[in-house]
Amino acid sequence: GIIILDFGSQYNQLIARRIREHGVYSEVIPFNTPVEEIVAKNPSGIILSGGPSSVNAENAHLVEKSLLEKNIPILGICYGMQLITHLLGGTVKKGIKGEYGKAQLEIQKSNDLLSGVSRNSTVWMSHFDEVESLPEGFNINGMTDVISAISNESKHIYCVQFHPEVSHTEEGAKMLENFIFKICDAPKSWKLTNYIDETIADIKAKVGQQKVILGLSGGVDSSVAAVLIHRAIGDQLQCIFVDTGLLRKDEGNKVMENYGEHFNLKIKMIDASERFLSKLKDISDPEEKRKIIGNEFVAVFDEESHKIEGAKFLAQGTIYPDVIESQSVKGPSAVIKSHHNVGGLPEEMDFELLEPLRELFKDEVRKVGVELGIPAHLVNRHPFPGPGLGIRILGAVDEDKVRILQEADDIFIEELYKNDLYEKVSQAFVVLLPVKSVGVMGDERTYEYTAVVRSANTTDFMTATWSRLPYEFLDTVSSRIINEVRGINRVAYDISSKPPATIEWE
Numbered sequence: 001g002i003i004i005l006d007f008g009s010q011y012n013q014l015i016a017r018r019i020r021e022h023g024v025y026s027e028v029i030p031f032n033t034p035v036e037e038i039v040a041k042n043p044s045g046i047i048l049s050g051g052p053s054s055v056n057a058e059n060a061h062l063v064e065k066s067l068l069e070k071n072i073p074i075l076g077i078c079y080g081m082q083l084i085t086h087l088l089g090g091t092v093k094k095g096i097k098g099e100y101g102k103a104q105l106e107i108q109k110s111n112d113l114l115s116g117v118s119r120n121s122t123v124w125m126s127h128f129d130e131v132e133s134l135p136e137g138f139n140i141n142g143m144t145d146v147i148s149a150i151s152n153e154s155k156h157i158y159c160v161q162f163h164p165e166v167s168h169t170e171e172g173a174k175m176l177e178n179f180i181f182k183i184c185d186a187p188k189s190w191k192l193t194n195y196i197d198e199t200i201a202d203i204k205a206k207v208g209q210q211k212v213i214l215g216l217s218g219g220v221d222s223s224v225a226a227v228l229i230h231r232a233i234g235d236q237l238q239c240i241f242v243d244t245g246l247l248r249k250d251e252g253n254k255v256m257e258n259y260g261e262h263f264n265l266k267i268k269m270i271d272a273s274e275r276f277l278s279k280l281k282d283i284s285d286p287e288e289k290r291k292i293i294g295n296e297f298v299a300v301f302d303e304e305s306h307k308i309e310g311a312k313f314l315a316q317g318t319i320y321p322d323v324i325e326s327q328s329v330k331g332p333s334a335v336i337k338s339h340h341n342v343g344g345l346p347e348e349m350d351f352e353l354l355e356p357l358r359e360l361f362k363d364e365v366r367k368v369g370v371e372l373g374i375p376a377h378l379v380n381r382h383p384f385p386g387p388g389l390g391i392r393i394l395g396a397v398d399e400d401k402v403r404i405l406q407e408a409d410d411i412f413i414e415e416l417y418k419n420d421l422y423e424k425v426s427q428a429f430v431v432l433l434p435v436k437s438v439g440v441m442g443d444e445r446t447y448e449y450t451a452v453v454r455s456a457n458t459t460d461f462m463t464a465t466w467s468r469l470p471y472e473f474l475d476t477v478s479s480r481i482i483n484e485v486r487g488i489n490r491v492a493y494d495i496s497s498k499p500p501a502t503i504e505w506e
């Protein structure tokens with residue numbers, strides 16, 4: 001397959017996805033992986049990615065020059081281009097203003113990478129430094145305001161200053177396709193059905209006659225992992241479903257029905273709502289609530305898992321972005337929210353880990369789910385945060401507020417499905433404010449809580465815009481919530497984008 005060396009660009013996962021879309025396996029590994037280890041993987045090609053550092057900086061992220069001498073085709077993107085230039089004796093200088101956003105690429109001399117690409121096209125730039133002089137044996141193939149495509153074809157080294165993996169680069173897909181097939185001749189060996197068969201065989205071999213436990217949340221990742229493992233080892237898999245009391249309306253029953261009955265999974269349902277609610281009593285700080293819910297979850301899961309005799313493995317629905325995230329070279333970014341994920345259990349638990357989805361992106365997990373027979377409406381569910389309604393009830397949480405929010409949220413989601421809007425938005429839910437306002441119902445004065453309807457559109461959940469839902473639809477949702485849910489007499493729609501707001505309210 002194709003190896004992507006990670007120098008910290010936010011686009012690395014995207015490169016891997018684009019390549020997999022062509023049926024070619026690709027993985028992202030840290031830039032400082034030893035050269036022998038990289039070569040031992042026998043890659044068809046290597047991509048040196050973008051990254052925030054500068055090759056001229058003191059602690060620049062470098063690779064050994066020998067990596068460029070293994071006769072493996074290489075593509076340098078952005079920082080990768082500057083790094084190759086630097087390692088092979090060219091020079092890189094600080095740009096005057098940098099280039100961010102769209103630019104026009106003019107091809108001066110085509111090569112295998114740019115084959116079939118129009119002479120002029122739009123590309124996406126995001127860099128500060130620029131290549132000043134070329135290493136020996138290299139040609140300039142394309143220019144924007146700066147040198148933007150160079151290569152040494154006899155050495156199979158190609159570089160571009162722009163990002164071919166983002167959709168704003170009009171002909172980027174063509175360039176990546178040229179790289180993987182024309183230049184690397186990479187085999188099309190990445191097929192999800194092969195992946196499923198191989199993974200099932202691996203699980204069987206690894207687990208043997210042992211027992212596996214898995215924390216089932218009803219979310220996409222843990223459900224697909226559970227069904228996949230069940231395919232491999234049947235009833236040796238014991239799922240544990242913890243009802244925190246902070247789940248969506250009827251979630252527990254739905255999980256039992258969807259996965260217990262239809263897929264015959266063995267699920268032990270633990271009703272721990274009282275434990276969670278009593279620990280949360282009078283706590284209103286969001287981070288404190290997260291911590292309490294996270295700790296309590298681990299405590300409950302720990303107790304329950306030890307009641308299951310002879311369990312040797314703990315299965316988790318870890319997916320590839322989680323893996324890259326935890327190994328990435330990116331510096332520590334500011335903690336905005338300490339994301340607690342119900343899938344994330346501490347490692348000191350006495351089990352061997354089983355993570356069958358570790359190599360898959362979310363859309364691939366969904367495809368595996370469909371392939372395994374999980375209905376589309378289940379694999380296409382929106383993400384739901386680990387702390388659940390605990391962070392959607394602002395301030396202190398109690399049973400009454402949970403019930404009110406569950407009812408309101410259920411109405412919103414039901415209407416989204418009914419109006420064919422659910423799959424057009426990325427995440428949608430209701431937030432309950434602890435603020436009361438005056439209203440009138442019949443001839444009576446009311447004094448009740450405010451609900452906020454939130455819906456966001458995003459691809460990566462790092463940035464998001466509010467969904468432009470039709471007024472008529474919002475009107476229906478608002479009337480239904482106010483008329484059907486006792487405890488709410490006012491509905492607002494959240495029109496904030498992220499940033500500067502976040503998707504959740506806490």
Ligand code: XMP
Pocket residue numbers: 290337338339340341342383384385386387427461498501502503504505506
């Ligand atoms: P924000 O609110 O940070 O949310 O814009 C981005 C995405 O992360 C989810 N989220 C969480 N997920 N535990 C989780 O498992 C958490 O504590 C948590 N907080 C936010 C949120 O639902 C959205 O999809």
